[in-house]
Amino acid sequence: MQPDETLLRLEAVQKRFGGLVVLNNIDIAVGANELIGLIGPNGAGKSTLFNLITALYTPTQGRIRFRGRDITGTAPHRICRLGIARTFQLVRTFLTMTAFENIMVGAVYGGGGRVRHATAAAEEALELVGLTAKRDVRTAHMTLSDRRLLEIARAVASSPALLLLDEPMAGLNPTEIQRMVDVIRRVRNERGVSILWVEHKVDAIMKVCSRVIVLDHGEKIADGTPREIVANRKVIEAYLGEPAA
Numbered sequence: 125m126q127p128d129e130t131l132l133r134l135e136a137v138q139k140r141f142g143g144l145v146v147l148n149n150i151d152i153a154v155g156a157n158e159l160i161g162l163i164g165p166n167g168a169g170k171s172t173l174f175n176l177i178t179a180l181y182t183p184t185q186g187r188i189r190f191r192g193r194d195i196t197g198t199a200p201h202r203i204c205r206l207g208i209a210r211t212f213q214l215v216r217t218f219l220t221m222t223a224f225e226n227i228m229v230g231a232v233y234g235g236g237g238r239v240r241h242a243t244a245a246a247e248e249a250l251e252l253v254g255l256t257a258k259r260d261v262r263t264a265h266m267t268l269s270d271r272r273l274l275e276i277a278r279a280v281a282s283s284p285a286l287l288l289l290d291e292p293m294a295g296l297n298p299t300e301i302q303r304m305v306d307v308i309r310r311v312r313n314e315r316g317v318s319i320l321w322v323e324h325k326v327d328a329i330m331k332v333c334s335r336v337i338v339l340d341h342g343e344k345i346a347d348g349t350p351r352e353i354v355a356n357r358k359v360i361e362a363y364l365g366e367p368a369a
């Protein structure tokens with residue numbers, strides 16, 4: 125990958141909490157329009173990585189660059205304006221607001237406060253995730269699946285170049301999972317958004333992503349195509365907990 129094609133670049137990133145090294149020496153490059161799966165056993169450091177990219181945490185070592193610009197230590201609200209959006213493992217929607225109002229929060233924020241532009245962006249995002257019919261339903265009355273889609277719509281409405289998805293399929297049934305897969309593909313294909321997707325449902329990642337990164341105990345142990353990943357000895361050991369035969 126040429127440097128000018130790289131959207132996000134992590135260079136030797138380390139995160140330590142006191143004496144505990146949670147991520148160590150992480151190098152990751154995300155190109156334009158990539159759909160990358162980020163997997164790893166519990167406690168591998170996946171959420172911490174997202175918290176570093178979105179500046180909720182500051183790395184103890186290393187640099188993070190977005191579109192060539194060093195964003196290490198940038199304030200979280202600036203990260204959003206620069207074009208990085210995320211969803212959360214535990215859905216964070218405003219329960220007393222309608223679906224549309226929730227999305228407007230993202231649209232106004234990402235659009236720099238212009239309401240007319242934000243309204244159009246919010247309507248388009250609702251349509252993209254298939255929630256137009258639930259536009260005026262309060263989030264408190266929506267299913268978990270719809271709330272997860274709503275979070276994606278809110279993120280998309282802020283017009284990001286990079287979207288970080290934190291376990292969007294957790295708690296969904298097979299039908300809902302298929303719907304989520306379709307939406308993730310649409311976000312990437314129709315919006316040209318690069319996606320870094322943390323997921324425990326590894327089979328979905330292997331089917332949908334062209335590239336997969338694996339973390340284990342805070343180290344990046346593999347980065348390649350799904351075919352390469354399933355044959356990788358370190359990955360097999362990390363998941364099975366014992367040396368592969």
Ligand SMILES: Nc1ncnc2c1ncn2[C@@H]1O[C@H](COP(=O)(O)OP(=O)(O)OP(=O)(O)O)[C@@H](O)[C@H]1O
Nearest residue numbers: 141144146164165166167168169170171172173213
């Ligand atoms: N604020 C914190 N202070 C101390 N330790 C932390 C903090 N945040 C995370 N950790 C530790 O860092 C390690 C990685 O946690 P993280 O949540 O990033 O893993 P994960 O791969 O997202 O796990 P899961 O798949 O279970 O969500 C864990 O050992 C966790 O206890």
